[in-house]
Amino acid sequence: MPKKITTRLEENIRNYEELFSDCADIKKRRIKVGQHLKKECYIAYIEVAVSGTDWKESAIGKLLNTLRELPEEELASYVRSNTWDISDSEPFETIEDAAQGMLTGDVIFFLEGYERALKIPDQGYPGRGVYEVESEKVIRGSNEGFSESIKLNTALIRKRLRSPHVKVKESFAGRRTHTNVDLVYMKDLIYPGMLEEIEKRLQEFEIDGTLDSGIIEQLTEKRKYSPFPQFQTTQRPDRAAMAILEGRIVLLSDNSPVALILPATYNTFIQTSDDYYSRWEIASFTRILRYVASFLAMTFPGLYLAMTNFHTQILPTDLLLSLAAARQGVPFPAVVEVLLMELAFELLREAGVRLPGANGNTIGIVGGLIIGQAAVDANIVSPIVVIVVALTALCSFAVPNEEFATAFRILKFAFILVCGYLGFFGFLLGIMAVLIHLSHLESFGIPYLSPFVGADLNGYQDERDTFLRLPLKFLKKRPVYTRNGARTRLKIK
Known part of the structure; x- marks a missing residue:
């Protein structure tokens, strides 16, 4: 049962300190106020979240200075009238609400004779500011990246979308963490029902804590056993702003620099920010490379096994003799040989990620060269x-989205096994299984293979931005995610 805040300061202090007993990082202070210092107030805050070095210049310091100059009988009415000119202050009626207000990194203020607790904003929790994106490098465009602060992240999006139609809807996730979750969208562009659908999914679970947007992503996906992600992730504010302009919704989670974009399709995972900043010729060329890379990252080792083990007749004689000579002395079957090298490269990739900075780069390059050469010299594998x-590893690195590339890395092993034992027939079975799965997959009502399927829903306009990115003057319509009647984004005068 929530405890109501009363005008009796001692009772409020007792209830509040009972809630935060044995919390050494919570600082509590009693301060005398009024002209004759006959009344008391009580403030509580988290130690590192308040600017202790410049207390007098902070919002709470200015409020206390003002209260010391007023007669005691006017203090409660002054605070109640909300005339102290402090932005983002908020009154609370219960002890529990006041505690949650303090846990956001602000100061909680109690006054004798005042029946509310006030949240007074301060510097908040320590955190990183805007920094350069590491995982989504671009040749042209902004290098700003999201940080762990949700307020800063929403500001970075508003910096790029200066429109009153941009809405930010706030909610909380995690029974014990009370993590802020923001849904950012363009009100006049989002498809009817999409906002309600994501809000419904956010309310379908209750968990102790959500420390990163990845937890929300896993709990709100419909096809939980699919290797393909149904949310697009990004650490770039310009990519998030671009998605909002397409009628999509961006989900931000506090303490996470990774934003979720919904809905998502195969095509959106292949696109990058600088596809639209560069000329259409180079954007189209690199996009075709990514599509080919996504296919080969999944199938290349399996195709090699199918051709060398079962269908050698399709290879030129000279190449076949060269491959046979290279495999002389190798004691393992070709399937085992490929699996050993793939697992070795996956281990090197994981080790490179976990080791710090320069060490990670070194282990990736030197380790790959040494292990590969040593394995060839020892006749464990063929060159x-x-x-x-x-080449398979290079193809997976060419896929712009890490989570999307992971799906191909997992399916690669399935193709190795099925092609190693069934040959090209197994390859066709694998391709058919993946296509059937993708054709059944959807993200918030949008087919995963859009616009390759359902292209007529938007008058075949979306096909102008798939394998080829046509010149911008031909991209006059927003994608199918946008509501009907609001799909015109470019008018040539």
Whole structure:
């Protein structure tokens, strides 16, 4: 049962300190106020969240200075009238609400004779500011990246979308963490029902804590066993702003620099920010490379096994003799040989991620060269397998989104097994299974293979931004995610 805040300061202090007993990081102070210092107030805050070095210049310091100059009988009415000119202050009626207000990083203020607790804003929790994006490098465009502060992240989006139609809807996730979750969208562009659908999914679960947007992503996905992500992730404010202009919704979670974009399709995972900042020729060329890379990252080792084990007749004689000579002395079957090298490269990739900075880069390059050369010299694997595995790894790195590339890395092992035992027939079975799965997959009502399927829903306009990115003057319509009647984004005068 929530405890109501009363005009009796001692009772409020007792209830509040009972809630935060044995909390050494919570600072509590009693302060005398009024002209004759006959009344008391009580403030509570988290130690590192308040500017202790410049207390007099802070919002709470200015309020206390004002209260010391007023007669005691006017203090409660002054605070009640909300005339102290402090932005973002908020009154609370219960002890529990006041506690949650303090846990956001602000100061909680109690006054004798005043029946509310006030949240007074301060510097908040320590955190990183705007920094350069590491995972989504672009050749042209902004280098700003999201931080762990949700307020800063929403500001970075508003910096790019200076429109009153941009709405930010706030909610909380995590029974114990009370993590702020913001849904950012353009009110006049989002498809009817999409906002309600994501809000419904956010209310379908109750969990102790959500420390990153990845937890929300996993709990709100409909096809939980699919290797393909149904949310697009980004650390770039310009990518998030671009998605909002397309009628999509961006989900931000406090303490996470990764934003979720919904809905998502195969095509959106292949696109990058600088596709639209660069000329259409180079954007189209690199996009075709990414599509080919996404296919080969999944199938290349399997195709190698199918051709060398079952369908050697499709290879030129000279190449076949070269492959046979390279495999002389290798004691393992080709399937085991490929699996060993793939697992070795996956281990090197994981080790490179976990090791700090320069050490990670070193282990990735030097480790790959040394292990590959040593395996060839020891006749454990053939040189062609090292080339196949290395090219497959390059293809997976060429996919712009890490989570999307992970799906191909997982399916790669399935293709190795099925092609190693069924040949090209197994390859066709694998491709058919993946296509059937993708054709059944959707993200918030949008087919995953859009606009390759359902292109007529938007008059075939979305096909102008798939394998080829046509010149911007031809991209006059927003994608199918946008509500009907609001899809015109470019008018040539």
